[in-house]
Amino acid sequence: MAKILIVAETLGGELHPTTGKAVACAAQIGGEIDIAVFTEAKGAAADAAAKLDGVSKVLQVSNAENGAIRAATLAPQVVALAEGYTHILAANTTTGKDIMPRVAALLGVPQVTDIMAVHGEREFDRPIYAGNAVNRVKAPGDFTLVGTVRTASFGNVAESGSAAVEDASVSADLPAHTRLVGQETGGGDRPDLQTAAKVVSGGRGVGSAENFSVIFSLADKIGAGCGASRAAVDSGFVPNDMQVGQTGKIIAPDLYVAVGISGAIQHLAGIKDAGTIVAINTDENAPIFEVADLGLVGDLFKVCPELEAAL
Amino acid sequence: MKALVPIKRVVDYNVRIRVKGDGTGVDLNGVKMSVNPFDEIANEAALKLKEAGVISEVVVVTIGTAKAEDQLRSELARGADRGIHVVTDEEIQPLQAARILAELVKRENADVVIAGKQAIDDDNNQTPQMLATLLDWPQATFASDIKIDGGKATVQREIDAGAETLEVDLPAVISADLRLNEPRFIKLPDIMKAKRKPLDKVELSEFDIDVPKLEVVSTSNPPAREPGRMVKSVEELVAALKDKGLV
Structure with missing residues (x-):
């Protein structure tokens, strides 16, 4: 049976709604679904992740380094949690695109980018040529399946769950070579583009x-x-x-x-x-x-x- | 400082691709091929840094069929100093490409890799990040501005929430987004000159690319949308939207 780890996307300590789309994809694959939340401290993001329907447990990884999300510091933490999981998924956002190939390369496995349909535990559709053609791809063997989920292809999941939130400590050497200098985010009160109805x-x-x-x-x-x-x-x-x-x-x-x-x-x-x-x-x-x-x-x-x- | 710029031969971005009837892929017969547009931007970024005196040599690399030499020559004509062509007819997946490039970075002792963020054929958006990981280097993906100074690169990145600025220690891998620059046009005399620029051919067998791969089961057309209809007035539009329960 599949055991799926979802890398939550957070923005300013809040769970980003695209994380729910990755859960919806995981639910189609079937099996046990856990979400890993990487923030400075346990808070709103873990609480929101615990409410997503279908989630078994939330792994809260608290680390001062996670105040600024960077692929090079996040990927080793994801890999430290990977043991025992058959799949590691994230939404195909700019954050997911940045991090997941790094996770895949650390594990020495290929990545399925932009999963748009699920045909089985290890068989998916993904768009090529800007969506003008669709490749059905299969991951032979039993290596860890690393993938990103096309948010436009999956619905939102209900938020009536109450998964347990566990503190997970990871021991990984985090590099000091990447520093976040600043962010300019549009923000505003309008609904998020990627999840708006x-x-x-x-x-x-x-x-x-x-x-x-x-x-x-x-x-x-x-x-x-x-x-x-x-x-x-x-x-x-x-x-x-x-x-x-x-x-x-x-x-x-x-x-x-x-x-x-x-x-x-x-x-x-x-x-x-x-x-x-x-x-x-x-x-x-x-x-x-x-x-x-x-x-x-x-x-x-x-x-x-x-x-x-x-x- | 030496920059390595990986490029890929892909179907020209203006071509409307056609899926083969038997589902075995996209028909490439007689189709115009070009340099992946994001790779042109990456090379332009490297050339601008060379003109600014930051980079001393720009080496363009491609992995592909004999015909990919055309694309390598066109980036040499744009201004790169030297080319490396890993010749193969095999389909190379991103992790394999990253392993080949990592080996070439070591051989060349490159200080920075500037790559396109993704190829417009398979849209994987993986190779630069995988390359950075294999080298244990930092990465700054989806760059819209690059400044290099004092052993560090300051890179503005396009992210879903807006923009962010990362500072990374060199050596590093930087991947180019659309708004980084507008690549210069290639002039005819430069095409002639590029024919004499050094271009090394390397055998694929020199690299260890034995890693798990994905299999493509089939290629198909995306689901088509139902034909729509034209409305004559705002009233008619509002009525149709109400009918569908959308407003």
Whole structure:
């Protein structure tokens, strides 16, 4: 039977909601699921992890070094806990992408990046070519299966559990060669892009940073997260943490509203798992309309306020 | 200071790929091949550091078929000093690539590796991190800015929550994200000059790449979306969204 260790993602001592997606994937693999939380001290993150349905126990690893999450200091701690686990999984976020190959290399095993479907304990689908093709991969033998989970492909798990939280001490030499100098996080009150049920995104057509208020206003009206195309980020309208697409965030909200976004392949790669895609664009030939469930040709500066008023 | 820049020959990013009918992979017949775009950015970053007097030599490395020499030559034309080509027709997985590169880093006595964050064919995003681990070096992935000074690299990274800055002791592995720079265009005279730049061919058998591998069972098209419809007005859009219970 599988015994799965999930590396929790934390931000500022809180559990990041993408961790639940990794649990949802682990539940499909089946077996026992533990979550390892690496923070400075036991707190909110371990409590939140213990509530995720399907989790057997939470391993709290407290270490002053874990106040700043860095791959080089985290990976040896994960490996120190690896004994007895058949699988080690994390969400395929920038943190998971940074850490897990380091875990795999320490264990001397390959990694399955971006698991999008489970076909068995050691057989998975993963996207290649920006999601334009899907590889079904198998891990022969019995080496520890290290993988990252495509958050857009798995639902949230309920939070009605009450797993035990155990203090785990790990003895690993942590390198001193990597220091966190600072972080600039967008934060804000809007729902997290990667787990939001609704997302409104703006593109080059929005025209300026000031004009993005149209997008923010519509998003706030429907309680949505806010995203942007690469063109809007490269033009300096909004910061990079809002970028949706192949090189930004890959998301799967129930409702995605693309405003003034033409629909470049790299943007579509980030939204193809969305429930319903709405496109608003002045150009009726924009490729975004080829994937949209509902398309409206029109001036976004007229349509968005009208839409906001009607909702 | 010597920089090693690994590059990969991949399907050009503008090509719409086609999955083979028998599910054995993606059809590469007659398809335009290019340097992985993130690797071009990595090489550009190394060349900028060379122009700034920080790096003295840029060595580009590729692992691939005989034809991958085209991609190596194009990065030499962009400005790299020397090339190393590990020639093989085998499919090389990230942990294997990391082992080959680790050996080359030791042979070359490189001080920094600047790599693309991922290849746009298999989208694994693993090799730079695995390489750093095998060398027991620090890593700074998804770089949007690199400064090197006094035996340290200060790297701004793109992360889901925004941006962060890491300071790592050299030697280190740095992986390039999209906004690190815009690679310079390659000029015709430089293509001619690149033909005379040194390029070593190395046999794959020189490396120990005996590690567990993943097997690809099949390749398929992603699930298609249902066709959508156009609405004429905001009222019609709102009605459709209400119908679906989305607002």
